[in-house]
Amino acid sequence: MERRSLGAAALAVGAVGLGCMPMSWAYSASQQRGDRALRTVHAALDAGVQLLDTADMYGPFTNELLVGRALKGRRADAFVSTKCGLLVGDQHIVANGRPGYVRRACDASLRRLQTDVIDLYQLHRADPEVPVEETWGAMAELVTAGKVRALGLCAVGARAPRRSGAGMYDETIRQLERVQQVFPVSAVQAELSVWSPEPLDALLPWCSARGVGLLAAMPLGSGYLTGTLTPGQGFEPDDLRARHPRFTAEMMAANQPVVVGLRRIAERHGATVAQVALAWVLRQGPHVVPVPGTKRERWAVENAGAAGLELTARDLAEIARLPGAQGSWD
Numbered sequence: 502m503e504r505r506s507l508g509a510a511a512l513a514v515g516a517v518g519l520g521c522m523p524m525s526w527a528y529s530a531s532q533q534r535g536d537r538a539l540r541t542v543h544a545a546l547d548a549g550v551q552l553l554d555t556a557d558m559y560g561p562f563t564n565e566l567l568v569g570r571a572l573k574g575r576r577a578d579a580f581v582s583t584k585c586g587l588l589v590g591d592q593h594i595v596a597n598g599r600p601g602y603v604r605r606a607c608d609a610s611l612r613r614l615q616t617d618v619i620d621l622y623q624l625h626r627a628d629p630e631v632p633v634e635e636t637w638g639a640m641a642e643l644v645t646a647g648k649v650r651a652l653g654l655c656a657v658g659a660r661a662p663r664r665s666g667a668g669m670y671d672e673t674i675r676q677l678e679r680v681q682q683v684f685p686v687s688a689v690q691a692e693l694s695v696w697s698p699e700p701l702d703a704l705l706p707w708c709s710a711r712g713v714g715l716l717a718a719m720p721l722g723s724g725y726l727t728g729t730l731t732p733g734q735g736f737e738p739d740d741l742r743a744r745h746p747r748f749t750a751e752m753m754a755a756n757q758p759v760v761v762g763l764r765r766i767a768e769r770h771g772a773t774v775a776q777v778a779l780a781w782v783l784r785q786g787p788h789v790v791p792v793p794g795t796k797r798e799r800w801a802v803e804n805a806g807a808a809g810l811e812l813t814a815r816d817l818a819e820i821a822r823l824p825g826a827q828g829s830w831d
Contacts, residue, residue, distance in 0.1 A: 518552030519542065523794040525559060553579050556583055585607065587625045604642070604643070621688055637683045656692075670700060695778050717791040717792060727774055756826050756828070781817070
């Protein structure tokens with residue numbers, strides 16, 4: 502398989518990754534099964550997926566343990582990405598960017614993942630009480646020590662406070678400019694999908710100009726862009742969509758034209774709605790890697806198949822004319 506550089510990290514050209522978070526955290530706890538999650542990871546790897554994305558906060562810790570179990574005997578097949586910098590309490594999440602904590606967190610992640618090296622180590626959030634350069638410097642030391650191969654930064658998204666008139670990713674770009682002076686950024690992770698295209702305005706151009714990869718989180722709109730969710734169906738209380746303004750019954754119904762448009766294109770290609778949504782993300786640039794999350798083998802294999810779907814100019818024009826998504830954290 503042809504390979505390309507994601508800064509210091511190598512990923513397959515036109516590949517789809519696998520977000521492991523839903524397997525043990527944040528989505529429908531009653532449907533989470535460890536044995537099924539292991540089969541899902543194996544099915545994804547068999548289908549050509551390379552990037553597995555997790556974080557120490559998912560669970561917390563259980564997601565990394567799951568990935569570690571899944572990679573027994575298959576570590577060479579995977580590009581492992583995990584994150585540090587957030588601590589999960591009973592009712593809150595706080596950032597910790599202290600250098601000592603970063604070193605301990607990395608060692609703990611290595612143990613849970615049962616690996617000698619993390620391919621991409623990402624800073625989940627900058628600690629407002631610690632200069633981001635200090636945190637990034639500690640992460641860079643992990644590269645020098647051979648524990649990490651490359652560093653990435655998770656973008657500050659729509660829910661983050663920002664100055665009036667500022668772009669959604671202005672603060673992220675400021676952080677990137679600062680840490681880039683300490684050690685090269687290999688990848689940035691941000692939500693990017695048909696109904697969340699905001700990174701295309703400034704963040705993706707910043708990355709493209711510097712050869713930095715963009716990991717597209719939630720490229721299926723937390724499941725909405727699969728076309729399998731019914732407006733008003735409701736979600737389990739611990740499911741993050743139960744509190745998301747785009748997943749109220751009213752907003753899910755209002756956003757149906759987006760799914761209808763994608764389904765029309767899918768029918769022309771003999772593909773699924775999800776595959777069209779992922780193929781659109783892949784068309785945004787050679788450094789863009791969609792990382793859809795799933796708990797099921799079927800969806801993991803289906804998502805991987807999006808890499809073989811070639812959208813036409815007509816398809817892309819139709820997607821560009823789709824109405825913008827209604828309901829947001831703003």
